[in-house]
Amino acid sequence: MEYFIQQLANGLTLGSIYGLVAIGYTMVYGIIGMINFAHGDIFMLGGFAALIVFLILTTFFAGIPVALALLLMLIIAMLMTGLWNWTIERIAYRPLRGSFRLAPLITAIGMSIVLSNFIQVTQGPRNKPIPPLVTDVYHIGNITISLKQILIVVITSILLFAFWYIVNKTPLGRAQRATEQDRKMAALLGVDVDRTISITFIMGAALAAVAGTMYLMYYGVASFNDGFIPGVKAFTAAVLGGIGSLPGAVLGGLLIGLIESLWSAYFSIAYKDVATFAILAIVLIFKPTGILGRPEVEKV
Amino acid sequence: MATGTTTMTNDTILKVEHLSMKFGGLMAINDCSFEAKRGEITALIGPNGAGKTTVFNCITGFYKPTMGMLTLKRSNGKEFLLERLRDFEINKVAGVSRTFQNIRLFSGLTVLENLLVAQHNVLMKASGFTVLGLLGLPAYKTAAREAIEKAQYWLEKADLIDRADDPAGDLSYGAQRRLEIARAMCTGPELLCLDEPAAGLNPKESLTLNTLLRGIRDEGTSLLLIEHDMSVVMEISDHVVVLEYGQKISDGTPDHVKNDPKVIAAYLGVEDEEVEEIEEQLDHATVEGGTV
Numbered sequence: 001m002e003y004f005i006q007q008l009a010n011g012l013t014l015g016s017i018y019g020l021v022a023i024g025y026t027m028v029y030g031i032i033g034m035i036n037f038a039h040g041d042i043f044m045l046g047g048f049a050a051l052i053v054f055l056i057l058t059t060f061f062a063g064i065p066v067a068l069a070l071l072l073m074l075i076i077a078m079l080m081t082g083l084w085n086w087t088i089e090r091i092a093y094r095p096l097r098g099s100f101r102l103a104p105l106i107t108a109i110g111m112s113i114v115l116s117n118f119i120q121v122t123q124g125p126r127n128k129p130i131p132p133l134v135t136d137v138y139h140i141g142n143i144t145i146s147l148k149q150i151l152i153v154v155i156t157s158i159l160l161f162a163f164w165y166i167v168n169k170t171p172l173g174r175a176q177r178a179t180e181q182d183r184k185m186a187a188l189l190g191v192d193v194d195r196t197i198s199i200t201f202i203m204g205a206a207l208a209a210v211a212g213t214m215y216l217m218y219y220g221v222a223s224f225n226d227g228f229i230p231g232v233k234a235f236t237a238a239v240l241g242g243i244g245s246l247p248g249a250v251l252g253g254l255l256i257g258l259i260e261s262l263w264s265a266y267f268s269i270a271y272k273d274v275a276t277f278a279i280l281a282i283v284l285i286f287k288p289t290g291i292l293g294r295p296e297v298e299k300v
Numbered sequence: 301m302a303t304g305t306t307t308m309t310n311d312t313i314l315k316v317e318h319l320s321m322k323f324g325g326l327m328a329i330n331d332c333s334f335e336a337k338r339g340e341i342t343a344l345i346g347p348n349g350a351g352k353t354t355v356f357n358c359i360t361g362f363y364k365p366t367m368g369m370l371t372l373k374r375s376n377g378k379e380f381l382l383e384r385l386r387d388f389e390i391n392k393v394a395g396v397s398r399t400f401q402n403i404r405l406f407s408g409l410t411v412l413e414n415l416l417v418a419q420h421n422v423l424m425k426a427s428g429f430t431v432l433g434l435l436g437l438p439a440y441k442t443a444a445r446e447a448i449e450k451a452q453y454w455l456e457k458a459d460l461i462d463r464a465d466d467p468a469g470d471l472s473y474g475a476q477r478r479l480e481i482a483r484a485m486c487t488g489p490e491l492l493c494l495d496e497p498a499a500g501l502n503p504k505e506s507l508t509l510n511t512l513l514r515g516i517r518d519e520g521t522s523l524l525l526i527e528h529d530m531s532v533v534m535e536i537s538d539h540v541v542v543l544e545y546g547q548k549i550s551d552g553t554p555d556h557v558k559n560d561p562k563v564i565a566a567y568l569g570v571e572d573e574e575v576e577e578i579e580e581q582l583d584h585a586t587v588e589g590g591t592v
Contacts, residue, residue: 171416171423174409178417181406188360188398189418190391190487 002142007265008258013149013218015257016156020211021234022241022249023163024204030244031180031200032097037108040231041115042085042205046212047222048119049077051128066133070217074155077209084115085205086198094194112227120224127221134217152214159210160250163203167246176200180244229273233260236280242293251291255279312373313338313491313522314359319368321354321546328354330546332368336491336539338375341513341523343533345557346543347566352526353401355543356495358383359524360398361390372396374490392421397489399480401496401526407469411460411479414468415451418486423447454482457512474505478512485516492516494525498532510536534558542566 021043028036050073057069092111096104136147167173178186179196187193215230216222233256241252256276263275283291314336321329329351336342344352357363359370359382370382372394380394390396406414416423426443455461458478463471468479477497484492497513498506506529513536517523527533533540533554540557542550550560557563 171420174413174417175420175424177409177413178406178420181408182404184362184387185400185404185406186417187387188391189420189483190388191417191420192388192392 006143007261009145011258011261013152015254016152017211017215018234018237018256019250019253020156020207022237022253024208025235025238026243026249027200027204031197034104038111041112041227042081043208043212044227045084046077046081046209047216049080050213050216051222054130074210074213077213078206081205081209082202085201089198089201116224116227127223129221132220148217240280240283240290242290245292248290248292311338315371317369320366321358322366328546332548334541334548334551336524338522340538341517341536342539343537344526344541345533350543351546352543356493361387391487395490397484397487398493399484399495403476403480405468405476410465411468412451412464414483415486416447418483419447454485458482474501491522496526498527498529
């Protein structure tokens with residue numbers, strides 16, 4: 001039982017990270033109907049931005065409090081990554097809006113390759129380790145929960161709430177939902193659709209940056225190809241939860257995280273990805289729109 | 301809003317000059333010119349396929365016209381060339397709003413949210429592009445309350461106040477039409493373009509609509525409407541423009557247009573020869589209707 005709870009905690013931590021990245025996939029899909037395959041690499045860029053900030057801080061401001069360092073890493077990573085994603089949308093996706101559906105998809109795959117290669121060339125191909133930032137652990141019976149796990153879950157929850165609030169309660173969120181439903185009509189009501197889409201990309205990237213920072217903190221390494229496997233898993237999470245649905249993305253992320261850690265704990269760690277994708281396939285067979293996805297209503 | 305001085309009421313709000321729209325080889329609108337006056341209801345009528353909706357699409361930025369000028373003059377005297385504005389600026393800057401023949405509500409949003417999206421620019425500015433709004437600044441709270449009050453005002457006018465929190469897609473057809481008009485009005489337009497607002501309405505709903513439209517005009521918004529229902533057109537419009545095959549064939553008061561033989565010919569769909577006959581009788585030099 002304790003072993004199970006332990007794995008549950010690990011799964012939730014991992015799932016939070018996937019969930020944050022999955023939101024970026026799902027929002028962009030919702031608003032422009034395109035799968036941004038470069039989003040996984042945006043997540044990787046977020047991790048690298050945090051790493052660089054960390055190195056600068058420890059080199060020039062040695063002895064800085066850990067909490068402040070973490071906060072700065074998060075904020076700067078969010079800003080940098082938001083800028084990256086804004087630029088990508090502006091130069092690579094916007095000119096293709098309105099062309100056939102596959103064009104932006106292929107471009108996104110291209111952007112993904114460009115980003116990971118850019119980091120490989122400029123930062124080197126080796127894994128970049130960082131010393132553990134947060135080392136406290138708590139013991140409850142035989143269960144060990146580390147402070148960083150708690151931090152990850154807490155930060156994720158706060159961000160999800162903030163995000164939910166923005167999308168559901170603010171004029172910006174209303175404009176995003178209106179743009180999602182009928183882009184042209186939103187424009188005719190005075191909503192600057194291009195700007196709304198740009199903001200969506202920036203928001204998605206900011207969440208990915210937080211996920212990237214936490215991934216770096218959790219595993220202690222960053223690598224140029226970190227965007228691929230976690231990116232695909234987060235995409236899977238978005239599809240599993242129902243692409244286009246925000247709660248679905250979080251639910252999907254948590255499920256994938258749990259499946260992965262429970263499978264690794266009770267069966268073979270080598271087959272954890274097989275288990276994840278097998279469950280995705282099964283869910284999609286019985287519920288093609290994902291767990292919380294709405295069936296696409298035909299527009300008349 | 302009080303109605304302006306006599307010179308203002310007789311002012312032109314929209315001037316369409318030599319508008320042409322070509323789709324491949326098809327001339328959907330051919331050198332069409334007309335004016336809409338401030339504070340009036342101008343109706344655009346004509347048989348199916350006459351190009352009425354195309355004119356609307358040019359005015360509201362859906363299409364870039366092949367040729368011609370669309371000048372909009374706001375009450376503060378500023379003039380805008382609609383064909384040069386970006387899609388969202390037609391509403392935001394020029395103050396033109398429209399509805400569609402086939403209803404285009406945000407069906408997943410609630411009725412109230414539909415009206416709030418229409419006030420996006422005001423709210424966005426007041427909320428300091430969301431950042432200040434998240435901090436709960438009083439200026440934003442005031443703006444948000446005003447936006448809801450404005451929405452309430454139009455909900456009452458459109459008789460939808462009880463449905464404010466229902467998804468827009470759940471409303472009946474007639475109610476959706478009224479909501480579309482209310483939403484267009486929430487953007488605070490100076491010119492409201494309505495594409496067949498009475499289509500599919502029963503006589504009672506049609507009557508409510510007439511009252512709503514007259515109310516809008518009396519509050520100072522000019523209207524341009526496409527309509528098939530002659531009872532609506534003749535009853536509420538101050539000025540009628542008739543199109544056929546992309547060209548203007550008549551222009552004037554409802555009574556003038558009603559008795560224009562060209563209009564009668566176009567509507568009754570008489571043979572080409574008969575049109576020619578009538579035209580000869582009228583001593584017109586050119587033949588416009590009937591032949592392409």
